[in-house]
Amino acid sequence: MTKTEKAPWIGCPVRYAAGIFGDKWSFVLLRDVLLHGKRYYGEFLTSDEGIATNVLAGRLLRLEQSGMLTRHVDQHKKSKICYMPTAKARALLPAFLAMMVWATEYDKCTEAPQSFAAAFRENPKETIAWYEAEIDRVNAKVRALIV
Amino acid sequence: MTKTEKAPWIGCPVRYAAGIFGDKWSFVLLRDVLLHGKRYYGEFLTSDEGIATNVLAGRLLRLEQSGMLTRHVDQHKKSKICYMPTAKARALLPAFLAMMVWATEYDKCTEAPQSFAAAFRENPKETIAWYEAEIDRVNAKVRALIV
DNA sequence: CTATTTAACTTGCTTTTGGCAAGTAAAGTG
DNA sequence: CACTTTACTTGCCAAAAGCAAGTTAAATAG
Incomplete structure (x- = not known):
């Protein structure tokens, strides 16, 4: 590739999103962190879907490299590693919630309450703010352990 | 597995979404159809990302089976096959647009105009309606060929 | 009517990725 | 000081992706 050539999909926002979480496990990991x-x-390893330990290690590294997570040693127990969502990851919440609304409508087996979808449709900003506050709560709690 | 056992992630809306478009190519195909x-x-085959023909065939089948696309023979040229988005696929638009807003903010190479993100944030419903109308326009045009 | 082209796949092969089981290293615990 | 916990790594096998070539049906050209 010369300097003037470039991959033609560079610049496509959907392709960018797909590159970061366009695979099953990154998708699920972000859900675990955000929701x-x-x-x-x-905690990730024992999630219901059963990710393999080598795949988990790979995905955490990739999410770190793409600026979605930061890696921290827990200062109270130095063998534990804490993965914190960045602002970039937190900013995905609206998209994830929109996906959840969609699935709630079309997945016959969904366990998400219909009230969630109704609440989001009626007042998305408030619903998003509520989930953001939850993330901030967990972050604040955990941040005390890693300083 | 006995009858009472079940995969514990059944019912998770994010997992459901990941199962349908939680891979690079399904992601990109839905973008091509919706946007x-x-x-x-x-048309899918010659998309910028360069999907392999066998993979494309597999993904189109899967998207059909999961109720995202319907397959139609073009009546004016019977060797052409038309893949139409279902209501279920169309309903993903808000989530895709939310992802695009996110990418527009965090991808330094994005070619999506900042005005798009601004418009969506200011009046999401109107922006969504505009893109829905685009889909309906293409559908109407193409539907004339497949009846 | 035959030959070529278009369009949508399929097949076979190689390479890459994922899944599983076992192992390791550093830290903490009894 | 042995044992456990935590976060990985390694090796092996199976599944999926990438690539090139082939196939089939329909349309078009000569």
């Missing part, structure tokens, strides 16, 4: 308050390697 | 007005095999 389930998980922060530690062991 | 770029593509409807034919050949």
Whole structure:
């Protein structure tokens, strides 16, 4: 590739999103961080879907490299590693919630309450703010351990 | 597995979404259908990202089976196959647009204009309606060929 | 009517990635 | 000082992706 050539999809926002979480495990990990308050390697490993430990290590590294997570040693127990979502990851919340609304409508087996979708549609900003506050709460709690 | 056992992630809306478009190529195909007005095999094949023809065939089948696309023979040229987005696929627009807003903010190479993100944030409903109308326009045009 | 082209796939092969089991290293605990 | 916990790494096998070539049906050209 010369300097003037470039991959033609560079610049496409959907392709950018797909590059960062366009695979099953990154998707699930971001859900765990953003929606389930998980922060530690062991917590991700025991998630219901059953990610393999080598794949988990790879995905955490990739999410770190793409600026979605930061890696911290827990100061109270130095063998534990805390993965914190960045502002960039937190900013994905609206998109994730929109996906959840969609799934709530079309997945017959969904366990998400219909009230969630209704609340989001009626007042998305408030719903987003509520989930953001949850993330901030977990972050504040965990941040005390890593300084 | 006995009858009472079940995969514990059944019911998770994010997991459901990941199962349907939680991979690079499904992601890109849905973008092409929802945002770029593509409807034919050949159009998908020549997309900038360069999907392999066997992978494309597999993904189109999967998207059909998961109720995102319907397959139609073009009546004016019977060797052409038209893939139409279902209501379920169309309903993903808000989530895709939210992702685009996110990428517009965090991808330094984005070619999406900042005005798009601004417009969406200011009046999401109107922005969504505009893109929905685009889909409907393409559908109406193409539907004339497949009846 | 035959030959070529277009369009949508399929097949076979190689390379890459994912899944699983076991192992390791550093830190903390009894 | 042995044992456990935590976060990985390594090696092996299976599944999926990438690539090139082939196939089939329909349309078009001569």
